[in-house]
Amino acid sequence: MHIPDGFIDGKTAAVSAALSAAGVGLALRQVRRELPARKAPLLGLSAAFLFAAQMVNFPVAGGTSGHLVGGTLVAALLGPSAAVVVVTTVLIVQCFLFQDGGVTALGANIFNMAILNSVVGYAVYRAVCHWLTGIRGRVTAIAFAAWCATVVSAISCAGQLAWSGTIPWAAAFPAMAAVHLFIGVGEGLISGLVFLAVYRARPDLIVETQAGGGPKRFGELVRQGLLATLGVAVFVAPFACSWPDGLDSVAGKFGIKHTLAAPLWPAPAPDYQVPGMHWAVGATAVAGAIGSLVVFALALLMGRWLVPKSTES
């Protein structure tokens, strides 16, 4: 999903760079406030870890292989703001050192993969954790959250490409969303497995499981969530002609809820009035809605299968 130079135009690059700068600034402030000095090198090491982990190839059917992307995994391990900083670092180094992703597209890439991915992933993770307790629930939560975050990032990326006039929305959205509906399943599976491995060996390393039940995340999530919502509103909303009344008021009132609902968006197919040209857009939206239910069931099964009842605590 690394957008190269030349694929997005000036206005998209400027808007996404501004959003990313604000998001990374907020995250840095939050991290500086809550991270003990003892943990300062952990951010850099986690970034190096994420890069090395992305090099590990997981075999997929047919001789192809996939790899971890990791925003949601890091958010679940270290908290959302730390995840934004870590993934941003990885993207900056990939851009300058390995020419993966363009310089002018750096803002867009940071917005999609660092901010949106971490924030959406973490919000979904916490919501599901609230409902399903225990390590089984956590594995389920992270697998589902990683899937949602991957799909939302892909949709935002499609929105940026369409807004730049690189590819029309009617082609970009189905292509990006459909591919990432599948990639997301792999991402969810890997994230769940890695999280479980860390949890079994060193549960004390995971921020959320540390004494005191983890810091309060609500305010942080609201600020980042509003920013993410604003970005989705700018990049994606113009293409959804029949968005239910006033996106701005909805976003303003329910920053978080809106982010949570994002994976299910664009809402049911009947909203799309033009079936002829845009049938693929509607079909993809329906597939996404059904897909989220299927993936959630898969994540539940995975949790059950990986964590035997006896070790559940």
Add this chain to the structure above:
Amino acid sequence: MNVSWDHHHGRPGSPIHRLGAAPKLGFALLLIVATVLMPIEHRAWFAGVAGVLLLTVLLSRLPLLFLARRLLMLSPFVLGVVLVNAWQPAGRANWLALAVKSGLCLLTVILVSNTTPFSQILRVLKSIRVPSLLITTIALMHRYLFVLLDESERMRRARASRTFTQRRPFHWHTLGTVVGQLFIRASERAERIYDAMCARGWK
């Protein structure tokens, strides 16, 4: 043994290598932004940029084969966009514009990153007031990136020498554990690094 990621090709003595990092980065950024913003009709601009870049390639004495290989290494994402574009009515002109613009920008970044030491890039970032926490994180990542890649390679080899079957579900489970272990090792290393930093007077 070591995973080799040598990214400083060419002769450090070339005029391009000797240029200051700040003007080089500034000029490259200007070139990239202008190339992205320029409408594709201005053929002369793109020809000019290509000329400047070719001159830089020759002056920097980077291996041409290396440059060509790096330029042609397309990500699945780029291939996907090109494929989708090929279906569109106005696809071809659009495709050409994309190829020219992203190709020129990619060559610019390759040239800069292969002729400028990373520590100098960090110094430039510091001088334009990028938050210090972000710079520390980037510097640490760059320092330990290759260490962790080595570590991951060692773990892969150790696993390959111990597991006999590679039934798929089992294989995924093993890989998940390996990556989890990599995170644990990175965290433990971070603790040791902090102790070492304190011992040397970091505050």
